[in-house]
Amino acid sequence: DAGVIQSPRHEVTEMGQEVTLRCKPISGHDYLFWYRQTMMRGLELLIYFNNNVPIDDSGMPEDRFSAKMPNASFSTLKIQPSEPRDSAVYFCASSLGRVGSGNTIYFGEGSWLTVV
Amino acid sequence: QQQVKQSPQSLIVQKGGISIINCAYENTAFDYFPWYQQFPGKGPALLIAIRPDVSEKKEGRFTISFNKSAKQFSLHIMDSQPGDSATYFCAASRGVNDYKLSFGAGTTVTVRA
Numbered sequence: 001d002a003g004v005i006q007s008p009r010h011e012v013t014e015m016g017q018e019v020t021l022r023c024k025p026i027s028g029h030d031y032l033f034w035y036r037q038t039m040m041r042g043l044e045l046l047i048y049f050n051n052n053v054p055i056d057d058s059g060m061p062e063d064r065f066s067a068k069m070p071n072a073s074f075s076t077l078k079i080q081p082s083e084p085r086d087s088a089v090y091f092c093a094s095s096l097g098r099v100g101s102g103n104t105i106y107f108g109e110g111s112w113l114t115v116v
Numbered sequence: 117q118q119q120v121k122q123s124p125q126s127l128i129v130q131k132g133g134i135s136i137i138n139c140a141y142e143n144t145a146f147d148y149f150p151w152y153q154q155f156p157g158k159g160p161a162l163l164i165a166i167r168p169d170v171s172e173k174k175e176g177r178f179t180i181s182f183n184k185s186a187k188q189f190s191l192h193i194m195d196s197q198p199g200d201s202a203t204y205f206c207a208a209s210r211g212v213n214d215y216k217l218s219f220g221a222g223t224t225v226t227v228r229a
Contacts, residue, residue: 031215042118043160043205043219055215091159100148100214107159
């Protein structure tokens with residue numbers, strides 16, 4: 001299996017621009033997660049989906065952030081408008097089942113976002 | 117507010133030495149404790165995991181020790197190698213129906229040759 005695939009790997013954008021990050025989860029995985037990693041805050045869960053339905057978006061920092069999962073093989077995280085404080089590594093991850101049952105969360109390689 | 121507190125933030129160990137990373141939690145509902153390993157430029161990957169019904173789990177040079185009464189658990193890396201240089205995250209989830217993990221802040225381990 002190719003694993004979780006994210007694009008772009010690196011993005012540099014100007015403040016105020018729209019940023020769209022894309023993710024293809026592992027085939028057959030029912031859960032999809034978006035995490036953000038920064039030096040200051042570590043790994044933060046932004047939102048997760050179960051069977052394409054958003055379950056918990058309480059980690060989304062503000063209305064500038066939105067996430068969609070139109071089908072089982074594709075998800076997007078959008079930031080509009082972007083701000084310098086959004087600079088971080090954004091990880092998409094997926095799992096076959098509930099992590100509490102011992103299912104592994106598999107992470108992509110991340111999208112490195114720099115907002116200047 | 118992190119529900120799992122991890123220490124130290126970083127450590128340096130000589131090749132062949134033992135690396136020890138500690139984590140503590142307050143929520144007694146946590147009952148699954150995985151450790152993730154992250155190399156620079158990569159996403160975290162599951163290394164080893166434990167449930168509180170056992171006090172220790174070993175996989176190769178990696179051992180998790182679990183103290184349920186103290187609500188603490190630790191990762192020991194025996195015979196540390198330069199290839200072990202990475203950031204390690206402890207994590208926890210609450211019950212078999214939990215969807216998500218609460219991660220610690222991470223520990224950057226550097227193994228000097």
